[in-house]
Amino acid sequence: MSALAKNYNRKKIAFKKGKGSFLYATNGKKYLDFCMGIAVCSLGHANPYLIKAINKQSKKLWHVSNAFQIPEGEKLAKKLTQKTFADSIIFQNSGVEATEAAIKVAKRYFYSIGQPKKNRILCIKNSFHGRTLATIFASGSKKMTEGFYPKVDGFDHFNFGNHKELEKKITSKTAAIMVETIMGEGGIKVIPDFCLRGLRKICNRKKILLILDEVQCGIGRTGKFFAFEHAKIKPDIVPIAKGIGGGFQLGACLMTKKVALGMKPGSHGTTFGGNPVSCAAAIAAFDVIKDEDLINKSKELGAYLNERLFSAQVEFPDAISEIRGIGLWYAFDIKPKKMTMPLVKEMQSRGVIVGSMLNSEGTIRVAPPLTIRPAEIDAFIGVLKASLRSIKREYRENNDNK
Numbered sequence: 314m315s316a317l318a319k320n321y322n323r324k325k326i327a328f329k330k331g332k333g334s335f336l337y338a339t340n341g342k343k344y345l346d347f348c349m350g351i352a353v354c355s356l357g358h359a360n361p362y363l364i365k366a367i368n369k370q371s372k373k374l375w376h377v378s379n380a381f382q383i384p385e386g387e388k389l390a391k392k393l394t395q396k397t398f399a400d401s402i403i404f405q406n407s408g409v410e411a412t413e414a415a416i417k418v419a420k421r422y423f424y425s426i427g428q429p430k431k432n433r434i435l436c437i438k439n440s441f442h443g444r445t446l447a448t449i450f451a452s453g454s455k456k457m458t459e460g461f462y463p464k465v466d467g468f469d470h471f472n473f474g475n476h477k478e479l480e481k482k483i484t485s486k487t488a489a490i491m492v493e494t495i496m497g498e499g500g501i502k503v504i505p506d507f508c509l510r511g512l513r514k515i516c517n518r519k520k521i522l523l524i525l526d527e528v529q530c531g532i533g534r535t536g537k538f539f540a541f542e543h544a545k546i547k548p549d550i551v552p553i554a555k556g557i558g559g560g561f562q563l564g565a566c567l568m569t570k571k572v573a574l575g576m577k578p579g580s581h582g583t584t585f586g587g588n589p590v591s592c593a594a595a596i597a598a599f600d601v602i603k604d605e606d607l608i609n610k611s612k613e614l615g616a617y618l619n620e621r622l623f624s625a626q627v628e629f630p631d632a633i634s635e636i637r638g639i640g641l642w643y644a645f646d647i648k649p650k651k652m653t654m655p656l657v658k659e660m661q662s663r664g665v666i667v668g669s670m671l672n673s674e675g676t677i678r679v680a681p682p683l684t685i686r687p688a689e690i691d692a693f694i695g696v697l698k699a700s701l702r703s704i705k706r707e708y709r710e711n712n713d714n715k
Contacts, residue, residue: 324661331358334682334689336666344661347681347693348668352497352529352642355556356601357682363559366597367590374589379582385592392599396538398547399567403576404587408528408554409443411564415552416447417581418568419489419522420467425575431488431521435479438470439672441498442491442526451491454672473502476511483515489522489550490515494540497529500673501637501644506544513546522549522572528564532556533602533683535640536612543639556683559598563591607683614685615640621694622679629701643679650675652704659700665693 423431453470496502525548554564626633668678
């Protein structure tokens, strides 16, 4: 019996190694991975360039306190600020830590300019910003907050796509609007460019901050370095993680010079965030993305993935109801919903790994690496179609026997 707590519904499968787009299980089976640790291993498994960088740094220095300068962190921060809207960065260990930092930065900014009562964050109801106490209440999901009361106050909510409701919810105490540029656990719901531009205008008019959570969708996955770049806007604060380290643990909170002025020594901290090995991995990942032109390839291969997914929908219109996504970040809805998990299991039995969604029942997530090949996309679609045929046949037979 496992000594691990039961907070995960773990599948009865374990992997001994990975390479590129594939995982190799302890049972001897090979799997095409279209989940990639939920969009974490953006360069595939065991990327040789990352391995070289991690090995090299691990022989020199693993950890030093943030009380000292960390050259690897300085180098990575410079690369990120030169590439993005940001002027300043706080490194963290994960996406949820980066989001917690974003919340603190927003509150601290208004405190620093003499407006401490502007301390509430407005979020989309049933979004996903992580699983700490603060972020589950930021998400506004009953499912996620059950059993964790009293609530962490400071968050208000509006429904996805309702700008009128959003504006009504803004008060004199609102410090920021925080949304996922693409709602990950909500079913890969892409916020339209005109909506993002509208949010920026609202924040400018109301003199509040715009926080765009790019923990899942950032770092080249959508055909831009950040998903919000499609809308040609600049946010004030952006938490990132997942793809930044190419599979190695790291998070970061990016911010403009204006809001960074509120952060003083002691206002935020982390023991392991921005350690030399994690930053060396992220520098290597950054270089691979640039040198191999993976952002443009994400756009091109994303278009091919979209085309092939629609071919499956055309063949199975009564099973695939909707396809959503951009770049190499897609989801499709299954009908009836109760067919979703059987389909995931059937695809796994045929050697392909996909993921389901926390806040979107009946949805399957697709997140291949940015290094995916067209032939691997074809293989994925082939297994999807074969699995749908099998599940539909079984579903019909079960209904006929009732």
